[in-house]
Amino acid sequence: MTGRWSWFNITSVVVGFTFLYLPIVLLVIFSFNESRLVTVWAGFSTKWYGELFQNQGILDAAWVTIRVALISASVATVLGTLAAVALVRFPRFNGRTVFTGMVYAPLVMPEVITGLSLLLLFVAINFARGFWTVTLAHITFSLCFVAVVVQSRLVSFDKSLEEAAQDLGCPPFQAFMKVTLPVIFPAVISGWMLAFTLSLDDLVIASFTSGPGATTLPMKIYSQVRLGVTPEINAVCTILIAIVTSGVLIATILNKRRNMQHKHN
Amino acid sequence: MMRAITNRLVIIIPYLWLLFFFLLPFMIVLRIALSDLEYGAPPYTPQFSLADGWNVMWEKLGQLDFENFGFLASDSLYINSYLSSLQIAFFSTILTLLLGFPLAYGMARAPSGIRPTLLMLVILPFWTSFLIRVYAWIGILKQEGLLNQLLLWLGLIDTPLEILSTNKAVYIGIVYSYLPFMVLPIYSTLEKMDESLVEAARDLGCTRIGAFWKVTARLAVPGILAGCLLVFIPAVGEFVIPDLLGGSGTLMIGKTLWTEFFNNSDWTVASAIAIVLLVVLVVPIVLFQNAQARAAEAGR
Numbered sequence: 001m002t003g004r005w006s007w008f009n010i011t012s013v014v015v016g017f018t019f020l021y022l023p024i025v026l027l028v029i030f031s032f033n034e035s036r037l038v039t040v041w042a043g044f045s046t047k048w049y050g051e052l053f054q055n056q057g058i059l060d061a062a063w064v065t066i067r068v069a070l071i072s073a074s075v076a077t078v079l080g081t082l083a084a085v086a087l088v089r090f091p092r093f094n095g096r097t098v099f100t101g102m103v104y105a106p107l108v109m110p111e112v113i114t115g116l117s118l119l120l121l122f123v124a125i126n127f128a129r130g131f132w133t134v135t136l137a138h139i140t141f142s143l144c145f146v147a148v149v150v151q152s153r154l155v156s157f158d159k160s161l162e163e164a165a166q167d168l169g170c171p172p173f174q175a176f177m178k179v180t181l182p183v184i185f186p187a188v189i190s191g192w193m194l195a196f197t198l199s200l201d202d203l204v205i206a207s208f209t210s211g212p213g214a215t216t217l218p219m220k221i222y223s224q225v226r227l228g229v230t231p232e233i234n235a236v237c238t239i240l241i242a243i244v245t246s247g248v249l250i251a252t253i254l255n256k257r258r259n260m261q262h263k264h265n
Numbered sequence: 266m267m268r269a270i271t272n273r274l275v276i277i278i279p280y281l282w283l284l285f286f287f288l289l290p291f292m293i294v295l296r297i298a299l300s301d302l303e304y305g306a307p308p309y310t311p312q313f314s315l316a317d318g319w320n321v322m323w324e325k326l327g328q329l330d331f332e333n334f335g336f337l338a339s340d341s342l343y344i345n346s347y348l349s350s351l352q353i354a355f356f357s358t359i360l361t362l363l364l365g366f367p368l369a370y371g372m373a374r375a376p377s378g379i380r381p382t383l384l385m386l387v388i389l390p391f392w393t394s395f396l397i398r399v400y401a402w403i404g405i406l407k408q409e410g411l412l413n414q415l416l417l418w419l420g421l422i423d424t425p426l427e428i429l430s431t432n433k434a435v436y437i438g439i440v441y442s443y444l445p446f447m448v449l450p451i452y453s454t455l456e457k458m459d460e461s462l463v464e465a466a467r468d469l470g471c472t473r474i475g476a477f478w479k480v481t482a483r484l485a486v487p488g489i490l491a492g493c494l495l496v497f498i499p500a501v502g503e504f505v506i507p508d509l510l511g512g513s514g515t516l517m518i519g520k521t522l523w524t525e526f527f528n529n530s531d532w533t534v535a536s537a538i539a540i541v542l543l544v545v546l547v548v549p550i551v552l553f554q555n556a557q558a559r560a561a562e563a564g565r
Contacts, residue, residue, distance in 0.1 A: 015364075015368075017368075024397075085275050107553075110519060111499075112523060118290050244394075
């Protein structure tokens with residue numbers, strides 16, 4: 001779609017983005033506030049960041065969260081990529097309808113239902129709740145997001161390339177690894193990043209499936225938010241926002257550079 | 266031979282995973298929803314167990330009691346929670362559409378050079394924690410918060426508005442959190458649209474607004490539908506937003522389920538709530554899946 005960019009369009013874009021970004025910007029600004037009150041500006045200070053690194057509870061929770069996110073994102077990426085290949089490459093197999101349903105349903109399933117049902121599964125099979133139950137739960141819901149991201153890249157991939165490799169004597173698995181995987185790799189990486197941030201952000205499913213000793217950062221933040229807004233929470237949130245934003249920006253720039261190089265070649 | 270095995274594994278591994286961690290848990294929820302509450306661990310007596318075998322299960326199926334569902338129907342708290350969730354989700358979906366459509370439209374009309382940047386700016390908040398974005402609104406909406414300070418300073422109001430801990434804050438929270446989900450599918454349909462169709466309609470005597478309704482809006486319907494479902498379905502079961510931004514008067518079923526489970530430790534009622542919620546959402550979820558499958562087919 002092209003054409004003039006009218007004042008109406010510019011206004012709706014500006015209004016929309018202001019609404020999307022103003023709350024986050026304000027949150028970041030008030031993390032540098034001197035005063036304990038988060039709504040009255042009393043001068044610039046980084047003291048809340050300093051206090052944060054003294055807070056053992058938050059540091060422990062952050063460490064748990066990072067480990068859960070690393071493991072669950074990696075496993076979910078493998079499983080999600082397999083699921084995407086199954087969906088795109090095998091238009092007919094027994095139980096495909098059920099499979100498609102199980103891949104798409106968790107995308108919109110209310111988190112309270114996913115969390116409750118997984119917890120009841122772990123109780124039913126007598127699996128001790130803690131670090132691993134949270135990790136398994138995160139793998140399950142994020143693999144579906146990975147599958148959708150990879151699927152959209154796979155459908156536009158020319159299958160004949162892989163077939164050509166097979167005709168030239170390459171075994172199917174090797175043909176996939178050498179021909180298809182490099183092409184869909186950017187999608188696999190964004191799938192991993194998506195799974196990582198989903199795990200990093202999740203409060204509801206973690207609260208249901210976690211056990212003693214496995215408090216994640218969102219659970220910690222949530223329990224403090226319930227007591228009130230404090231500059232320390234603003235500081236934690238700012239750090240998380242900074243990590244995620246720089247990750248997304250770096251990925252976008254790398255992707256752009258790759259595309260440019262492709263065009264040059 | 267080798268090929269057949271690799272092919273099968275590609276399907277079997279994720280299939281088994283999802284059967285075990287997605288489908289089986291729902292069966293367990295259903296089973297517990299049909300059980301009796303008991304104090305202890307686990308706090309329910311199952312009505313049937315897999316060890317009994319099919320014969321016993323059939324026998325017991327006849328004597329299942331639906332008392333948990335009866336309990337949900339008898340207490341107006343639960344019915345009101347469902348109705349109020351549907352109402353809040355419905356109106357916030359409309360509000361999100363009213364804000365999201367012009368944004369998506371404006372983005373699709375933007376010079377093609379800055380479109381990727383705009384797209385990234387919509388996606389970026391999606392990557393940022395939901396909890397953090399909801400939390401950010403507390404400081405803005407509360408009694409001595411930034412919005413009230415601004416309005417008082419501008420002289421628009423004399424006494425601070427009460428927004429936090431009311432349903433208004435819940436609406437703001439949902440629209441804010443789910444806006445990217447509305448904008449992205451609408452943007453992608455509008456971006457692919459052929460502008461010459463609108464010009465043709467104008468040439469044939471359509472007014473500018475007429476051409477918009479007859480061509481642009483109609484072609485954007487798949488995107489609008491996908492966006493609305495992506496907002497509506499999770500919003501019905503939302504917990505974080507009503508819990509942090511809403512007040513004691515805010516009834517939403519996700520919050521009720523959470524309270525039953527964590528505060529009252531009533532697993533059987535929590536499970537029954539989850540089952541009814543799923544039944545309520547089955548139609549929109551199937552619609553969403555069909556739309557997804559069709560989109561995947563179209564990309565082929």
